[in-house]
Amino acid sequence: MKQKLYDIIIIGGGPAGMTAAIYGHRENLDVLLITKDIGGQIKRKSVEIENYPGLGKISGKSLIEKFEEHLKEFKVPVVLDKAVKIKKTGKVFFVSTGDKKQFKGLSVIVASGADPRPLEVTGEKELIGRGVSYCVTCDGMLYKDRITAVVGGGNAGFEAGIFLSRLAKQVYILEYGPKVRADKTNQQIVKKTQKIKVITNADLKEIKGKNFVDTIIYQDNITKKAKTLKVDGVFIEIGSIPATGFVKGLVDFNKRDEIKVNPQTGETKIFGLFAAGDITDNKYKQIVVAAGDGARCALSASRYLQNII
Ligand SMILES: Cc1cc2nc3c(=O)[nH]c(=O)nc-3n(C[C@H](O)[C@H](O)[C@H](O)COP(=O)(O)OP(=O)(O)OC[C@H]3O[C@@H](n4cnc5c(N)ncnc54)[C@H](O)[C@@H]3O)c2cc1C
Structure with missing residues (x-):
């Protein structure tokens, strides 16, 4: 059977990736989301959010459930797996995963996020969100x-x-x-x-x-x-650990290992490969910023596809 060629493959199911998927779908594109989990940092760390516009005080888990419900309405296919490698041959990107699968896409949005670097001292983990x-x-x-x-x-x-x-x-x-x-x-x-x-x-x-x-x-x-x-x-405030291993050698990084992007478009140095959210060299690591980045990358990918197809 001939393997499906997606318009956009999005890697990462946090606020950036889910927003990119929503926007990609709204551009009438064939979108695939590959992610290790749905929700990203704010779901994993069980935090209270007070700065996401329009929602007042809300738990990270509830906020991300709202993103997820929205995504489900559009029936964007989600593969729960880990991207391990991206390769570009001609106009086509090949994304390999930990489960030894391979997916093909004409563009890719990397939104694999980062985790704050912990100190790993006694009491730290237990008191997250309580000081x-x-x-x-x-x-x-x-x-x-x-x-x-x-x-x-x-x-x-x-x-x-x-x-x-x-x-x-x-x-x-x-x-x-x-x-x-x-x-x-x-x-x-x-x-x-x-x-x-x-x-x-x-x-x-x-x-x-x-x-x-x-x-x-x-x-x-x-x-x-x-x-x-x-x-x-x-x-x-001792830095973060960006999830960039699978794009090493493909894109440029800053000294913190974050992907360098064009702040207007989310483009990396590889045509058709975009990056959004905490994984990038954007200064501000926030949910609303990551979501905005996701939207920007999906719109940029849509323009890119119009030019190459
Ligand atoms: C404790 C804490 C509290 C915070 N509080 C707030 C707050 O109150 N307000 C606020 O605006 N921001 C807050 N933030 C920051 C916010 O969580 C981030 O800015 C936001 O989650 C970034 O979204 P993202 O989609 O870029 O990345 P992430 O949320 O990190 O999501 C990345 C996604 O990519 C997936 N992934 C990673 N590697 C791979 C791979 N190789 N293959 C496939 N999938 C992969 C992950 O599983 C995850 O689903 C907080 C962060 C922390 C840690």
Whole structure:
């Protein structure tokens, strides 16, 4: 039997991939969604969302169910599998999966997301959503007049600290090494912000709290002594792990291993291969941004198909 040739193969069933599938279908294209799971990060981490327009406060699980219901209305075929390789021969992309299947498409949208890099310290996992957060834009507002710590002395950590200092009573920024890695501009802003205290040589060992975070314990890397800080929240800003293994060698990456895209179209350097959401070098990692990216890529793929067919 002749193998079906899809117009668009989308890889990843998070907000970016599902929105791309909805938009692809609405462009009257033959779409296939290949994903390891439906929902992505917000479903896996069971979080409360307060910044998705039009829905007020909603759990990540309920929000993603709404995306899923919408997708089901359009009967877009979904294959629950892991993409392991993409190859382009002539105009056709071949996507191989972990279950040793191969799918053919005229265009591909990579929306395989990323996971925040965990610290892997005692108490971290148990207190996610109860004082431990990986996203200051998402949860910063909850810490008005409270005490917070940010782990990570790079730009992400400093930007998180600056954001929090507009709300929180006190912000600690903990850096493992002897020097912070944030750029000079961020360092100067932090210096002027009296509410922020930067602690270098700080190796966070434990996050404690019965129902919510109340204390963190770090080791001073010079004196080797354990120190305690009373905090209400801990933001972990030590980078993320993008799911890009299957496009290595095909597209360009930035130094964080994120796919470089044209911000207007979502195009990568390979014609017909687009990328959307947290997997890309877009600065802001948010659901609404990922969904917007998905829409942009599906519309770009549609224009691309008009030109090649
Ligand atoms: C704890 C936490 C709280 C957050 N809170 C908020 C919030 O309040 N508001 C907000 O706007 N944002 C929040 N975010 C950020 C938000 O979750 C992300 O910006 C968003 O999920 C990105 O969507 P995405 O579709 O790009 O990627 P993801 O959600 O990561 O989805 C990627 C999908 O690709 C699949 N996949 C990965 N690799 C492969 C492969 N090889 N083959 C096939 N499928 C694959 C995954 O299984 C998944 O389904 C939060 C994130 C975390 C971790």
